[in-house]
Amino acid sequence: MAEPESSTAAAGAGGSRLRNAFGGVLCAFTLLLIGVLAFSIRLFSVIKYESVIHEFDPYFNYRVTQFLSKNGIYEFWNWFDDRTWYPLGRVIGGTVYPGLTLTAGTIWWLVNSLNIPLSVETVCVFTAPIFSANASWATYLLTKEAKGTGAGLMAAAILAMVPSYISRSVAGSYDNEAVAIFALIFTFYLYVKTLNTGSLFYATLNALSYFYMVCSWGGYTFIINLIPMHVLLCIVTGRYSSRLYIAYAPLVILGTLLAALVPVVGFNAVMTSEHFASFLVFIILHVVALVYYIKGLLTPRLFKVAMTLVISVGLAVCFAVVAILVALVASSPTKGWSGRSLSLLDPTYASKYIPIIASVSEHQPPTWPSYFMDINVLAFLVPAGIISCFLPLSDASSFVVLYLVTAVYFSGVMVRLMLVLAPAACILSGIALSEAFNVLTRSIKCQLAKLFDDSPAASGDSSAESSSASTSSTNSAKNENRSEKSETAPKEKPSKKNRKKDKEVAESIPAKHKKEKKLLVLPMEASVMGILLLIVLGGFYVVHCVWAAAEAYSAPSIVLTSRSREGLHVFDDFREAYAWLSHNTDVDDKVASWWDYGYQTTAMANRTVIVDNNTWNNTHIATVGTAMSSPEKAAWEIFNSLDVKYVLVVFGGLVGYPSDDINKFLWMVRIGGGVFPHIKEPDYLRDGNYRVDAQATPTMLNCLMYKLCYYRFVETDGKGFDRVRGYEIGKKHFKLTHFEEVFTTHHWMVRIYKLKPQKNRVRGKLKKLKSGSKTSSTIAAGRKKNPWQ
Amino acid sequence: MPKATNDAKLLIQSLGKAYAATPTNLKIIDLYMVFAVATALIQVVYMGVVGSFPFNSFLSGILSCIGTAVLAVCLRIQVNKDNKEFKDLPPERAFADFVLCNLVLHLVIMNFLG
Numbered sequence: 001m002a003e004p005e006s007s008t009a010a011a012g013a014g015g016s017r018l019r020n021a022f023g024g025v026l027c028a029f030t031l032l033l034i035g036v037l038a039f040s041i042r043l044f045s046v047i048k049y050e051s052v053i054h055e056f057d058p059y060f061n062y063r064v065t066q067f068l069s070k071n072g073i074y075e076f077w078n079w080f081d082d083r084t085w086y087p088l089g090r091v092i093g094g095t096v097y098p099g100l101t102l103t104a105g106t107i108w109w110l111v112n113s114l115n116i117p118l119s120v121e122t123v124c125v126f127t128a129p130i131f132s133a134n135a136s137w138a139t140y141l142l143t144k145e146a147k148g149t150g151a152g153l154m155a156a157a158i159l160a161m162v163p164s165y166i167s168r169s170v171a172g173s174y175d176n177e178a179v180a181i182f183a184l185i186f187t188f189y190l191y192v193k194t195l196n197t198g199s200l201f202y203a204t205l206n207a208l209s210y211f212y213m214v215c216s217w218g219g220y221t222f223i224i225n226l227i228p229m230h231v232l233l234c235i236v237t238g239r240y241s242s243r244l245y246i247a248y249a250p251l252v253i254l255g256t257l258l259a260a261l262v263p264v265v266g267f268n269a270v271m272t273s274e275h276f277a278s279f280l281v282f283i284i285l286h287v288v289a290l291v292y293y294i295k296g297l298l299t300p301r302l303f304k305v306a307m308t309l310v311i312s313v314g315l316a317v318c319f320a321v322v323a324i325l326v327a328l329v330a331s332s333p334t335k336g337w338s339g340r341s342l343s344l345l346d347p348t349y350a351s352k353y354i355p356i357i358a359s360v361s362e363h364q365p366p367t368w369p370s371y372f373m374d375i376n377v378l379a380f381l382v383p384a385g386i387i388s389c390f391l392p393l394s395d396a397s398s399f400v401v402l403y404l405v406t407a408v409y410f411s412g413v414m415v416r417l418m419l420v421l422a423p424a425a426c427i428l429s430g431i432a433l434s435e436a437f438n439v440l441t442r443s444i445k446c447q448l449a450k451l452f453d454d455s456p457a458a459s460g461d462s463s464a465e466s467s468s469a470s471t472s473s474t475n476s477a478k479n480e481n482r483s484e485k486s487e488t489a490p491k492e493k494p495s496k497k498n499r500k501k502d503k504e505v506a507e508s509i510p511a512k513h514k515k516e517k518k519l520l521v522l523p524m525e526a527s528v529m530g531i532l533l534l535i536v537l538g539g540f541y542v543v544h545c546v547w548a549a550a551e552a553y554s555a556p557s558i559v560l561t562s563r564s565r566e567g568l569h570v571f572d573d574f575r576e577a578y579a580w581l582s583h584n585t586d587v588d589d590k591v592a593s594w595w596d597y598g599y600q601t602t603a604m605a606n607r608t609v610i611v612d613n614n615t616w617n618n619t620h621i622a623t624v625g626t627a628m629s630s631p632e633k634a635a636w637e638i639f640n641s642l643d644v645k646y647v648l649v650v651f652g653g654l655v656g657y658p659s660d661d662i663n664k665f666l667w668m669v670r671i672g673g674g675v676f677p678h679i680k681e682p683d684y685l686r687d688g689n690y691r692v693d694a695q696a697t698p699t700m701l702n703c704l705m706y707k708l709c710y711y712r713f714v715e716t717d718g719k720g721f722d723r724v725r726g727y728e729i730g731k732k733h734f735k736l737t738h739f740e741e742v743f744t745t746h747h748w749m750v751r752i753y754k755l756k757p758q759k760n761r762v763r764g765k766l767k768k769l770k771s772g773s774k775t776s777s778t779i780a781a782g783r784k785k786n787p788w789q
Numbered sequence: 790m791p792k793a794t795n796d797a798k799l800l801i802q803s804l805g806k807a808y809a810a811t812p813t814n815l816k817i818i819d820l821y822m823v824f825a826v827a828t829a830l831i832q833v834v835y836m837g838v839v840g841s842f843p844f845n846s847f848l849s850g851i852l853s854c855i856g857t858a859v860l861a862v863c864l865r866i867q868v869n870k871d872n873k874e875f876k877d878l879p880p881e882r883a884f885a886d887f888v889l890c891n892l893v894l895h896l897v898i899m900n901f902l903g
Contacts (some may be wrong), residue, residue, distance in 0.1 A: 250856075250890060
């Protein structure tokens, strides 16, 4: 009897190698498909509109990438930009996170050296989808370290489609998060890999990946605080091991050095409170390591003596050091934290002290519906994933749970940080779904085995293989029928993978039968229903993600569309205005507008602006805000002192575009009033209400913003009905004395005005003559026709 | 307290005896570590005397010393035969990793030194 068994054993071993190879190939093919899925779902905006850069911040990154591709890296590193923040300028080399632009620049250079003539704009537009595919693969690797291949594939498929990540990485959204999320997940993967294997090689790679993350995004402080938190957690729960030391200590040293290399961070890497946690845990780790080492050297009694000695001395030293540190930190008004970090830790901080941070809509706390919009089904799969991570608890799974908990807190503070929550939610949902499929399909297999109770005697090794096969995701014969109904390709592939395994598994059922008596086995109908329902859940998720990608998150806010009975109506007013500026003004003319439009103006119109989206100088922005809130003469004085030639305002009253300057006006008043006390917000409100109709205050009706927006507005429909505010405006017929209108776009969305030059002042007897000539010049200015209408 | 001083002396003696039993290659790594930390302390004292003006040079000097000390500890952990987690890691592989990590560390140091 030994002969056939050994031959079947040998055949079984060869068969298992073939099965493993086939499984590996299938896994790789699935990953390729997931990458293609992640790339293609982000192409809706290119298909529906055109291959154009979206929003505001990406235009700045695009301009910087253009400069890099034209002038090379040394010029880029030392670039001082004088086309923005006039007259201050901006040191681009030292204030920009270079990761994104260097990545796109490298891709462009590589592709062009292979003689594929892609323009910089194309590379910029498609960088985000490419890196989202990379991020899915990184999620697969990270989840594989935590729970296994099946969970990894599931998590990767979920991340490829999650709407929160899509919203910041569609084709055209050329912003830091596009590469930063990939760097984040990859750094976490390398950390967990080092923790699991204890290899210094992966620790080096981890530090280099952390360097890439620091180059890419200001959110790197999340990594350098989360990893120390996890190390502390491991120490406190008694899971200290030498692998933990290898995973953490080199990262701190190398990571701090590499972070200090990036000009934006510089010495902040050792001096700001954001990094102190890493140093503190570094010291604690060394103390713990020393304690374990000495414990290994001494006998228990002597160890106790040593402990009492060390504790008494050590506590004194500790107190001294902590006292010094606390004194140092408390001496600075912000306790060493930067404004942005403080606004995260204390959600009410920004609204009290930094109105600019509070005014950005992305920085508001999210509402409950936005959770369901952004991570949909994952919102209730995540708790199941947390439970599954605890059985059994390993270093990697505790890390994932900690990542999720901190990400949930920060996403509750700022809606923009839902993006950091998305990978954590995907990983945990992948784990949950994979475990669920595991249990259900195992139950089905067991129930099927009970039905086919008279199968032949098992070979020993195939039972071992099937127990390893059950750790992969789907393992059921019934799934063959379901696979036609399932709408997600990745779920099909794992089921096909196991159809072949099932043929050999059937023989081993009786042997496994005894092993599985202890495992959870559900009745057949419940398992089948469970699998069906889970697949339907997945279907809902996919449908929602595709809808969100197509309808909600693919709009390039530079071009607006609306559907009417006549078909699609396109509003291309922004580009019309910037093109007019670039063709009809001198190269050195300065344009003033609210800071939202600064990046777009410099990138597309190629004119110098006063303030832009970087918002690094609050006083300069407050100057522009004050000018917008003042009467015409005072505003003219302010703008003239800044050498401004043209003023640009955005007005949505004719077409109903709600994000126009009149709706943003109160923020201009608040920011201006924060620096110049003569601007008081109550002056612009009637009984606490913000209105621009007949009930508005005279200060509001006389301020520059009102006049520039509503100049000649009454000529459109005779009554001056503002479609955004929903009422008729207060002051309808007025003339501009210090500005002249030079351009209004087709739908009146962007209006450009020129500062009138100062009149020649002649004192004394010629005053009467002068007043006559003044009226004639204003009449001439008022009748000046708009050449584009 | 004579008992306390006796205990302390006994402690130090037993520590010394246990340490003398460690193999020579580990003792060499420990010596290297002590040298690195001593160099770091000398640099801190020097900075205290002359001030920290090129701060990047000070930072890169200190961090290179502490970095090599940390990497030496990692090498010691991986090469130590008493460590059961690393018993199937060949010491040549551990040393190669150590060299690679040091290479990266010193590349960064040279860049940051100014």
